[in-house]
Amino acid sequence: MELLNIDCLGRPLRLEGSLAGWQQLFWDNNLVAQKNASAENEGMYTHEFEIRVQQAPTSEQITTDTDKPTPAQIHSEQELAKIFVIRLESNLRWQPFSLTYRLTVNDQLVSEGERNAKDIERQVPVTPTEAPQKFNLIGIGSLAFKLFKSAKVIKVLFGLASLAAYSWLFSFQFAVALIACLMVHEYGHIRAMHYFGMKTKGIYIIPFMGGLALSDDKINTRWQDEAISIMGPIFGLCLSLLLMLAYWITGNVFFAALANFNALINLINLLPILPLDGGHILKSIGFSVNGKFGLVALILGSVIGIVGSWTLGLSFLAFFMLIGSIEIVMEWKMRHQSHLLPLDRYGQIFSTIWYLVTVGALVAIMWYFAHSGDPILSAPMNILRS
Template identity: 65%
Template sequence: MEPELELLKIDCLGKPLRLEGSLAGWQQLFWDNQLVSQKAASIDNGGLKVHEFELTLTRPTTEPQDGDAPVTSHTTLIRLETDLVWQPFRFDYRLLQDDEVLTQGTRTEKDIERQTPEVPVVKQQKVSIVGLASLGFKLLKSAKVIKVVLAGASVAAYSWLFSFQFALALIACLVFHEYGHIRAMKYFGMKTKGIYLIPFMGGLALSDEKINTRWQDVVISIMGPTFGLLMSVGALMAYHATGHVFFAGLAAFNALLNLFNLLPILPLDGGHILKSISFSMNSITGLIVCVIGAALGVYVSYTLGLALLGFLLLIGSVEIIVEWRARHQSHLLPLDRYGQIFSTLWYLLTVAALVGIIWHLAGTGDDMLGLPLKILQS
């Protein structure tokens, strides 16, 4: 079964009671990590649902004197009543024991964003070469020295392509881009492991924690290019203030780098953003709108002579449409209608601003500054 979203985790008679569910309609209820009730997938994936299970409780009848005290046992009925709305997300629940209310409440998207999902206990495996290799990779990845080595290799690689000064500036752009991802992760209360620079590939912002909602995926993904856009705007302002072509080149190539990251191809940032938007559309109308928007983007790209951008947009759009059918299998809470519109506008405005910077600097007549635009037109 696909991973499910943790809808609820509360105390029940001194033990954790956890309800997991998915857009496909699956629901599983665990008491003390034991499966006690489940609902199969159905077209009606929300609304009112009731889980019931019985527990046998024991307690001593008298204080122990000599030996163990006699015990009595009785069966009690536990009933969990839920009312679930996916868009906008709202989860009302009421827990009863033998028709007596133990607790009740409401959960919203904010509660889902801040929760830490239950981590299943993994049985220890015998020592193997694969296991040792995996452990070695984890230790290697967590070591600070690896960050320094990768950063040094990145500086050397970009210095070979351009110049040492430009390589340092490009590394600063990459770090600023990844810092945008880090800031978004910290906003959602996620623990981060820092930034890793990879020669010729860019960088990675890593976290040990997993996201719970599509909104988190959108914000974390788009904040990198957004910070990159701010970096390009700052460099463009410095160029117009000083007239130094170094700042213009920095603005142009940084804009190209972040524009590439926004292409709707996984695992790029743009792929995560558009996948979260399209997978949150539960109606055929939503899919049609997504297709029309993708077609419009391809048309505009080819009209402006941006052949490469249009081609990659086409590939990414087809990929997202094909995967749209599997959206119900995701454990991520979908975007509501407002989130879909806001995320789409944020994405389109960021792309337009980056293209505008590249186009503006290409008009200066400098061959070096016109290179990013020629790449898009190739």
């Protein structure tokens, strides 16, 4: 990930590093110094390199073939190639993230300062490091979709196709309500993106696949990934609570059915499977814990979730938690290739509690309606038990 990008002799000086312990220093996009991966992945470190700069001669330094150069001109010609010794001293701490730096040129202080997680969130990486993408159908579908996402008419076409498909499966009224629920969910992602100052391309409703919120900007931290991912289900949870309130006031079972089904949609989005929201959240938390403790915590948390779901008779949740957990554990070794700044200890604990409370609240809504005696309102909970 990009840790620092400052000016040095009129050219960008960029420091990149990862939790694995390696650091690379680029001057004018050329690698000039590096530190190999090691167990010592934070603390004080100094990068030093030399630059030879050719200076353009002045009119006084230019002589003809017949002119005999003076001693002063000879000295000036020797000075045309000037050597600069550049030294960057840095003190890095990962959790919570902080970086203090001091840049000197020929032992003269040029720049110094410090950076924190907020600075990383706002930066636009020059050359972000991306983990290798697996060849799969989801990746191919995502690539094909990106080719068309710039056309606004695609939004309308997808929306109409979704309305027709859901009207065929259910009814026109329920299809309109379902699309509204999906829009609220995706709007939660959009609002989170705007909070972080990210430009967005809008919301796409895709038939039988739900919705998609797109951004022009890339995220820089695990906290951004986690917050953007969970805000969709949070907005969905708030909508279900409002629909429950409407049901209690009016007694109209339509509001109850919509609140129940909306809770199921958002709960499925929180399953620990990529590219669902829950997969991004679990990766953000688990991949932020450095060392083998993070892997142990991931496995232990998955086991507790799977056994707990199975004990409560929620076989659907238990099965997909198992599949998702295996997928994320298999990607564990690739976490250091990510350019995303990890969560600090507070962020890990807060995000875990936030995730569990959201899941619990959605399950509670479905549990409440499942005991109403209405077979339609029991359907979402029966899906979890299937």
